[in-house]
Amino acid sequence: MINVQSQFCKNANAYESYNIIQNRVVKKLLEKIAESPQYILDIGCGSGAVYKSMTWHPKKFVAVDFAEEMLKIHPKDENTELYIADFNQKGFLEKFEDYRFERIISSSALQWGDNLDDIFGQISLLNTPISFAIFTSGTFKTLLKTASIPPLLRSKDTLIELSQKYFDAEHEVLKYSLEFASVRDMFQYMKKSGVGGGRNILSVKQMRELMNNYPLNYLEFEIILIHEKS
Numbered sequence: 001m002i003n004v005q006s007q008f009c010k011n012a013n014a015y016e017s018y019n020i021i022q023n024r025v026v027k028k029l030l031e032k033i034a035e036s037p038q039y040i041l042d043i044g045c046g047s048g049a050v051y052k053s054m055t056w057h058p059k060k061f062v063a064v065d066f067a068e069e070m071l072k073i074h075p076k077d078e079n080t081e082l083y084i085a086d087f088n089q090k091g092f093l094e095k096f097e098d099y100r101f102e103r104i105i106s107s108s109a110l111q112w113g114d115n116l117d118d119i120f121g122q123i124s125l126l127n128t129p130i131s132f133a134i135f136t137s138g139t140f141k142t143l144l145k146t147a148s149i150p151p152l153l154r155s156k157d158t159l160i161e162l163s164q165k166y167f168d169a170e171h172e173v174l175k176y177s178l179e180f181a182s183v184r185d186m187f188q189y190m191k192k193s194g195v196g197g198g199r200n201i202l203s204v205k206q207m208r209e210l211m212n213n214y215p216l217n218y219l220e221f222e223i224i225l226i227h228e229k230s
């Protein structure tokens with residue numbers, strides 16, 4: 001069943017908004033996990049939004065990311081283990097074959113998976129309930145349409161179909177709109193937030209045209225939560 005939830009963040013300035021959406025998404029994702037799992041794997045952990053937002057203290061929190069700078073600023077405690085791993089590389093989970101996790105979490109990262117079919121397949125081999133939040137093609141929808149750029153990300157339907165191949169999960173779609181005081185702030189956000197995956201999707205000329213023609217004073221985000229009950 002798909003459940004759609006919308007929220008509107010008003011007047012975000014570029015600075016405070018860099019992580020605002022990702023942090024809200026983490027909170028929503030963690031709310032789904034009722035049973036306080038003690039052995040957790042976090043894929044694409046970044047600077048630790050999942051770990052920092054947890055309301056319980058797990059016995060072991062294993063976090064992976066391919067960006068060393070992110071792991072450097074991830075919290076480190078007696079219960080954390082941090083590893084560099086690229087989920088686009090085959091066998092990125094091999095070193096965890098002997099681990100027994102109680103939940104695998106991934107928030108705002110797997111949209112950058114090149115072959116999500118393969119990544120989901122590798123994750124499913126760990127036989128552990130999953131909770132994923134993945135950005136969909138509904139993100140920046142009007143903006144991409146205005147600039148005649150095809151969607152960068154997979155649609156929610158594609159993600160649901162893929163997840164059904166490997167997981168027995170429920171799905172919820174979150175929609176957020178982030179309003180900006182100026183178009184300049186909005187584009188600044190896009191550049192710095194990392195939501196664009198570090199890609200320069202527009203040339204300077206395209207960017208200028210878009211700033212003149214974008215019909216909204218907010219950016220759209222769509223995220224799908226894919227959650228398996230334990």
Ligand SMILES: C[S@@+](CC[C@H](N)C(=O)[O-])C[C@H]1O[C@@H](n2cnc3c(N)ncnc32)[C@H](O)[C@@H]1O
Binds near residue numbers: 047065085088112
């Ligand atoms: C938007 S951040 C989300 C971080 C954190 N999970 C959160 O919710 O705030 C996406 C993270 O995915 C990581 N990432 C992107 N592609 C990756 C890959 N191929 N392998 C591992 N990590 C990746 C990035 O380095 C970044 O830390």
